[in-house]
Amino acid sequence: MTARLGSVSLVGAGPGDPELLTVRAVRRLEEAEVVLHDALVPNAVVEVATTAKRLCVGKRAGQPSCAQEEIVRLMIRLARQGRQVVRLKCGDPFVLGRGGEEAVALARAGIPCEVVPGVSAALAAPAAAGIPVTHRGLASAFVVVSGHAPEACGPVLASIEPATATLVVLMGLRSAGRIAALLMARGWQPDTPAAVVAAAWTAEQEVWAGTLEALGRSALPLGLPGTIIIGATAGFAQRRGSVAAQGQGGMTW
Ligand SMILES: C[S@@+](CC[C@H](N)C(=O)[O-])C[C@H]1O[C@@H](n2cnc3c(N)ncnc32)[C@H](O)[C@@H]1O
Numbered sequence: 001m002t003a004r005l006g007s008v009s010l011v012g013a014g015p016g017d018p019e020l021l022t023v024r025a026v027r028r029l030e031e032a033e034v035v036l037h038d039a040l041v042p043n044a045v046v047e048v049a050t051t052a053k054r055l056c057v058g059k060r061a062g063q064p065s066c067a068q069e070e071i072v073r074l075m076i077r078l079a080r081q082g083r084q085v086v087r088l089k090c091g092d093p094f095v096l097g098r099g100g101e102e103a104v105a106l107a108r109a110g111i112p113c114e115v116v117p118g119v120s121a122a123l124a125a126p127a128a129a130g131i132p133v134t135h136r137g138l139a140s141a142f143v144v145v146s147g148h149a150p151e152a153c154g155p156v157l158a159s160i161e162p163a164t165a166t167l168v169v170l171m172g173l174r175s176a177g178r179i180a181a182l183l184m185a186r187g188w189q190p191d192t193p194a195a196v197v198a199a200a201w202t203a204e205q206e207v208w209a210g211t212l213e214a215l216g217r218s219a220l221p222l223g224l225p226g227t228i229i230i231g232a233t234a235g236f237a238q239r240r241g242s243v244a245a246q247g248q249g250g251m252t253w
Contacts, residue, residue, distance in 0.1 A: 006033075006079040008106055009086050010093040012118015013041045015128070017201040018048055020119050028086050028116060034078050036071065037088035038097075040225050042202055049086065058090075068098060072105045079111040090225075092120040096146045096170050120144075121200060122168045125227035128200035129207045129237040133166045138232040141165040147172020147179055147228065154182055162187040166231040173198075173226045180216035183230065188212055195237035198226035209237040 009028045014020035021029075029035065029049040037046050038058030046054055057066040057074070066074075071087075078085045093099030093115055106113040122144040126133050133142040143160060145153040148171040157167065157179065172179055173196070184190055190213035198206045198221045206221055212230060220226060229237070 003080070004082040005112065006081065006083040006085060007112040007114070008075050008079055008102075009084075009114050009116055010099050010102060011086050011088050011116040012092045012120075013037070013045050013088050013090050014119040015091060015121050015124035015201040016040075016042045016045065016199065018045050020124065020201060021045065021048065022116060022118065024116050025118065029088070031084060032086040033083045035086045035088055036074065038090050040090040041088055046088065049088075052086070068101070072102060075102070075106060076109045076111055079106075079109075089118070090121070091124070092118045095120045095122060095144070121170060121225070121227050125197040125200040126166075126168065126195075126229050126233075126237075128205060129195055129197045129209075129229075131166075131195060131197075131229050131233050131236045133168065133229070133233055135233045135236070139164075139166040142168055144168045144170065145172075146170055147175045150175045150178045150182065153179070157182055158186055162189070163192065163232065166229060166233045169228040169230070172228045173220045173222055176218075176220055176228060177216040179228070179230075180212050183212060188230075192230060193232060193235035193237075195229045195234040196220055196226050197229070197237070198224040200227065207237055209234070 011025045011028050032049050032052040035049045035052045035054045036057045039056055057071050075085055089097045089099055103113055143165050145156050147153055147169040192212040194212045194215040196208040
Protein backbone atom coordinates (compact mmCIF):
# COMPACT_ATOMS: atom_id res chain seq x y z
CA MET A 1 0.00 0.00 0.00
CA THR A 2 1.35 3.48 -0.90
CA ALA A 3 1.57 5.96 1.98
CA ARG A 4 -0.78 8.94 1.80
CA LEU A 5 1.04 12.03 0.56
CA GLY A 6 0.74 15.04 2.85
CA SER A 7 0.82 18.68 1.81
CA VAL A 8 2.37 21.99 2.72
CA SER A 9 0.53 25.29 3.20
CA LEU A 10 2.75 28.36 3.00
CA VAL A 11 0.79 30.56 5.37
CA GLY A 12 1.20 34.29 5.99
CA ALA A 13 1.18 35.03 9.71
CA GLY A 14 0.61 38.77 9.31
CA PRO A 15 2.57 41.26 11.42
CA GLY A 16 2.11 39.58 14.79
CA ASP A 17 -1.43 40.11 16.07
CA PRO A 18 -3.51 36.88 15.85
CA GLU A 19 -6.54 39.01 14.96
CA LEU A 20 -4.78 39.94 11.71
CA LEU A 21 -4.58 36.32 10.55
CA THR A 22 -6.89 35.50 7.65
CA VAL A 23 -9.76 33.08 8.27
CA ARG A 24 -8.01 30.55 6.02
CA ALA A 25 -4.74 30.92 7.93
CA VAL A 26 -6.54 30.16 11.21
CA ARG A 27 -8.20 27.12 9.62
CA ARG A 28 -4.89 25.75 8.31
CA LEU A 29 -3.22 26.28 11.69
CA GLU A 30 -6.07 24.51 13.50
CA GLU A 31 -5.90 21.55 11.08
CA ALA A 32 -2.07 21.31 10.89
CA GLU A 33 -0.12 18.35 12.18
CA VAL A 34 3.23 20.17 12.06
CA VAL A 35 3.90 23.91 12.02
CA LEU A 36 7.33 25.18 10.97
CA HIS A 37 7.47 28.85 11.87
CA ASP A 38 9.79 31.82 11.51
CA ALA A 39 11.39 33.29 14.64
CA LEU A 40 9.61 36.59 13.95
CA VAL A 41 6.18 35.01 14.37
CA PRO A 42 5.08 35.70 17.96
CA ASN A 43 3.88 32.88 20.23
CA ALA A 44 0.37 34.34 20.27
CA VAL A 45 0.10 33.51 16.56
CA VAL A 46 1.92 30.15 16.63
CA GLU A 47 -0.34 29.00 19.49
CA VAL A 48 -3.39 29.24 17.25
CA ALA A 49 -2.17 25.79 16.14
CA THR A 50 -3.33 24.08 19.30
CA THR A 51 -2.82 20.44 18.30
CA ALA A 52 0.16 20.60 15.92
CA LYS A 53 3.77 19.91 16.70
CA ARG A 54 5.37 23.38 16.51
CA LEU A 55 8.99 23.92 15.44
CA CYS A 56 10.81 27.24 15.16
CA VAL A 57 13.01 27.13 12.06
CA GLY A 58 13.40 30.83 11.43
CA LYS A 59 16.13 33.34 11.74
CA ARG A 60 16.47 36.69 13.44
CA ALA A 61 19.14 39.08 12.21
CA GLY A 62 22.56 37.92 13.38
CA GLN A 63 21.37 34.79 15.21
CA PRO A 64 21.85 31.13 14.26
CA SER A 65 19.04 29.42 12.38
CA CYS A 66 18.19 26.43 10.19
CA ALA A 67 19.67 26.71 6.71
CA GLN A 68 17.06 27.34 4.02
CA GLU A 69 17.88 23.98 2.38
CA GLU A 70 17.30 22.23 5.74
CA ILE A 71 13.84 23.80 6.03
CA VAL A 72 12.93 22.68 2.51
CA ARG A 73 14.22 19.14 3.15
CA LEU A 74 12.20 18.96 6.38
CA MET A 75 8.98 20.11 4.67
CA ILE A 76 9.44 17.52 1.91
CA ARG A 77 10.20 14.72 4.38
CA LEU A 78 7.17 15.53 6.55
CA ALA A 79 4.84 15.75 3.55
CA ARG A 80 6.12 12.39 2.24
CA GLN A 81 5.30 10.93 5.66
CA GLY A 82 1.72 12.04 5.00
CA ARG A 83 1.69 15.08 7.32
CA GLN A 84 -0.35 18.25 6.87
CA VAL A 85 2.40 20.84 7.25
CA VAL A 86 2.01 24.58 7.74
CA ARG A 87 5.05 26.68 6.92
CA LEU A 88 4.20 29.84 8.87
CA LYS A 89 6.02 32.91 7.62
CA CYS A 90 5.76 36.43 8.98
CA GLY A 91 3.70 38.92 7.01
CA ASP A 92 3.01 37.60 3.53
CA PRO A 93 4.93 34.49 2.41
CA PHE A 94 5.76 35.98 -1.00
CA VAL A 95 6.97 39.41 0.17
CA LEU A 96 10.72 39.41 0.86
CA GLY A 97 10.49 36.10 2.68
CA ARG A 98 11.81 33.37 0.34
CA GLY A 99 8.32 31.87 0.07
CA GLY A 100 8.71 31.67 -3.70
CA GLU A 101 11.82 29.51 -3.40
CA GLU A 102 10.01 27.19 -1.02
CA ALA A 103 7.00 26.88 -3.34
CA VAL A 104 9.27 26.07 -6.30
CA ALA A 105 11.23 23.46 -4.32
CA LEU A 106 8.01 21.78 -3.14
CA ALA A 107 6.57 21.74 -6.66
CA ARG A 108 9.79 20.17 -7.98
CA ALA A 109 9.55 17.47 -5.30
CA GLY A 110 5.93 16.78 -6.31
CA ILE A 111 4.52 17.93 -2.96
CA PRO A 112 1.04 19.51 -3.05
CA CYS A 113 1.51 23.09 -1.94
CA GLU A 114 -0.80 26.07 -1.48
CA VAL A 115 -0.14 29.69 -0.54
CA VAL A 116 -2.26 31.53 2.01
CA PRO A 117 -1.47 35.24 1.67
CA GLY A 118 -0.93 37.28 4.81
CA VAL A 119 -0.98 40.94 5.82
CA SER A 120 2.51 42.16 4.97
CA ALA A 121 4.44 44.40 7.37
CA ALA A 122 4.88 46.61 4.32
CA LEU A 123 1.27 47.72 4.84
CA ALA A 124 0.58 46.76 8.43
CA ALA A 125 3.50 48.68 9.94
CA PRO A 126 2.61 52.05 8.37
CA ALA A 127 -1.05 51.43 9.22
CA ALA A 128 -0.16 50.80 12.86
CA ALA A 129 1.26 54.32 13.04
CA GLY A 130 -1.66 55.84 11.14
CA ILE A 131 0.32 56.31 7.91
CA PRO A 132 -1.86 56.04 4.78
CA VAL A 133 0.81 55.14 2.21
CA THR A 134 -1.14 56.53 -0.75
CA HIS A 135 -2.84 59.53 0.87
CA ARG A 136 -4.48 61.56 -1.89
CA GLY A 137 -2.41 64.59 -2.77
CA LEU A 138 0.71 63.30 -1.04
CA ALA A 139 1.59 60.03 -2.78
CA SER A 140 -0.08 58.04 -5.53
CA ALA A 141 2.32 55.10 -5.24
CA PHE A 142 4.33 53.24 -2.66
CA VAL A 143 7.49 51.27 -3.24
CA VAL A 144 8.56 48.38 -1.04
CA VAL A 145 12.24 47.44 -0.88
CA SER A 146 14.51 45.33 1.27
CA GLY A 147 17.16 47.43 2.99
CA HIS A 148 19.10 44.34 4.01
CA ALA A 149 21.71 44.97 1.33
CA PRO A 150 21.82 48.67 0.36
CA GLU A 151 23.71 47.76 -2.82
CA ALA A 152 20.64 45.75 -3.90
CA CYS A 153 17.98 48.37 -3.07
CA GLY A 154 20.23 51.27 -4.14
CA PRO A 155 19.39 51.10 -7.86
CA VAL A 156 15.64 50.93 -7.09
CA LEU A 157 15.77 53.89 -4.70
CA ALA A 158 17.97 55.84 -7.09
CA SER A 159 15.45 55.34 -9.89
CA ILE A 160 12.59 57.04 -8.00
CA GLU A 161 12.16 60.77 -8.50
CA PRO A 162 12.42 62.53 -5.12
CA ALA A 163 9.12 62.90 -3.28
CA THR A 164 7.03 61.04 -5.88
CA ALA A 165 6.15 57.97 -3.79
CA THR A 166 6.09 56.65 -0.25
CA LEU A 167 9.12 54.42 0.32
CA VAL A 168 8.63 51.41 2.60
CA VAL A 169 11.85 49.70 3.63
CA LEU A 170 11.81 46.27 5.29
CA MET A 171 14.94 44.86 6.95
CA GLY A 172 16.48 48.32 6.82
CA LEU A 173 17.10 49.43 10.42
CA ARG A 174 20.83 48.66 10.26
CA SER A 175 21.19 50.42 6.91
CA ALA A 176 19.00 53.43 7.73
CA GLY A 177 21.96 55.82 7.65
CA ARG A 178 23.16 54.64 4.26
CA ILE A 179 19.65 54.69 2.80
CA ALA A 180 19.01 58.23 4.07
CA ALA A 181 22.37 59.40 2.65
CA LEU A 182 21.64 57.79 -0.72
CA LEU A 183 18.22 59.45 -0.97
CA MET A 184 19.50 62.88 0.03
CA ALA A 185 22.31 62.54 -2.52
CA ARG A 186 19.58 61.86 -5.11
CA GLY A 187 17.75 65.08 -4.23
CA TRP A 188 15.32 64.07 -1.48
CA GLN A 189 15.02 66.98 0.95
CA PRO A 190 16.58 66.41 4.40
CA ASP A 191 13.32 67.51 6.04
CA THR A 192 11.28 64.84 4.21
CA PRO A 193 9.15 63.09 6.87
CA ALA A 194 10.35 59.65 7.93
CA ALA A 195 9.06 57.11 10.43
CA VAL A 196 10.09 53.77 11.85
CA VAL A 197 7.50 51.35 13.17
CA ALA A 198 9.02 48.49 15.14
CA ALA A 199 7.21 45.35 16.30
CA ALA A 200 3.99 46.72 14.82
CA TRP A 201 0.76 45.20 16.14
CA THR A 202 2.49 43.59 19.11
CA ALA A 203 2.76 44.66 22.74
CA GLU A 204 6.32 45.88 22.02
CA GLN A 205 5.30 48.28 19.28
CA GLU A 206 7.42 51.44 19.02
CA VAL A 207 7.06 54.37 16.63
CA TRP A 208 9.87 56.78 15.83
CA ALA A 209 8.97 59.86 13.82
CA GLY A 210 11.30 62.50 12.41
CA THR A 211 12.96 63.58 9.18
CA LEU A 212 15.07 61.81 6.59
CA GLU A 213 18.13 63.63 7.84
CA ALA A 214 17.46 62.60 11.47
CA LEU A 215 16.75 59.00 10.42
CA GLY A 216 20.39 58.64 9.44
CA ARG A 217 21.74 59.55 12.84
CA SER A 218 19.10 58.19 15.23
CA ALA A 219 19.37 55.18 17.53
CA LEU A 220 16.79 52.75 16.20
CA PRO A 221 15.46 49.66 18.03
CA LEU A 222 17.75 47.14 16.30
CA GLY A 223 16.51 44.27 18.47
CA LEU A 224 12.99 44.50 17.02
CA PRO A 225 11.71 43.93 13.48
CA GLY A 226 11.19 47.39 12.10
CA THR A 227 9.82 49.03 8.96
CA ILE A 228 10.97 52.42 7.69
CA ILE A 229 8.55 54.74 5.92
CA ILE A 230 9.89 57.75 4.01
CA GLY A 231 7.90 60.44 2.24
CA ALA A 232 5.23 63.05 2.89
CA THR A 233 2.76 60.44 4.16
CA ALA A 234 5.16 59.56 7.01
CA GLY A 235 4.26 62.98 8.42
CA PHE A 236 1.06 61.43 9.76
CA ALA A 237 3.17 59.48 12.25
CA GLN A 238 4.83 62.71 13.35
CA ARG A 239 1.49 64.22 14.21
CA ARG A 240 0.50 61.16 16.18
CA GLY A 241 3.76 60.47 18.04
CA SER A 242 4.61 57.21 19.75
CA VAL A 243 1.92 54.66 20.37
CA ALA A 244 4.10 52.27 22.37
CA ALA A 245 1.98 52.85 25.45
CA GLN A 246 -1.13 51.50 23.74
CA GLY A 247 0.19 47.99 24.26
CA GLN A 248 -1.94 46.15 21.74
CA GLY A 249 -0.34 47.75 18.68
CA GLY A 250 -2.38 49.50 16.03
CA MET A 251 -4.14 52.82 16.33
CA THR A 252 -7.62 54.23 16.20
CA TRP A 253 -8.47 57.30 14.14
C1 LIG B 1 12.32 38.76 6.16
S1 LIG B 1 11.28 40.18 6.07
C2 LIG B 1 9.77 39.37 5.84
C3 LIG B 1 8.65 40.27 5.44
C4 LIG B 1 7.31 39.57 5.49
N1 LIG B 1 7.26 38.50 4.54
C5 LIG B 1 6.14 40.53 5.30
O1 LIG B 1 5.44 40.43 4.27
O2 LIG B 1 5.90 41.34 6.19
C6 LIG B 1 11.24 40.66 7.77
C7 LIG B 1 11.09 42.17 7.90
O3 LIG B 1 9.71 42.54 7.88
C8 LIG B 1 9.51 43.65 8.71
N2 LIG B 1 8.58 43.28 9.78
C9 LIG B 1 8.10 42.05 10.04
N3 LIG B 1 7.24 42.08 11.08
C10 LIG B 1 7.17 43.39 11.46
C11 LIG B 1 6.46 44.07 12.48
N4 LIG B 1 5.62 43.43 13.31
N5 LIG B 1 6.63 45.41 12.60
C12 LIG B 1 7.44 46.08 11.76
N6 LIG B 1 8.15 45.48 10.78
C13 LIG B 1 8.02 44.15 10.64
C14 LIG B 1 10.87 44.05 9.27
O4 LIG B 1 11.45 44.99 8.39
C15 LIG B 1 11.60 42.73 9.21
O5 LIG B 1 13.00 42.90 9.21
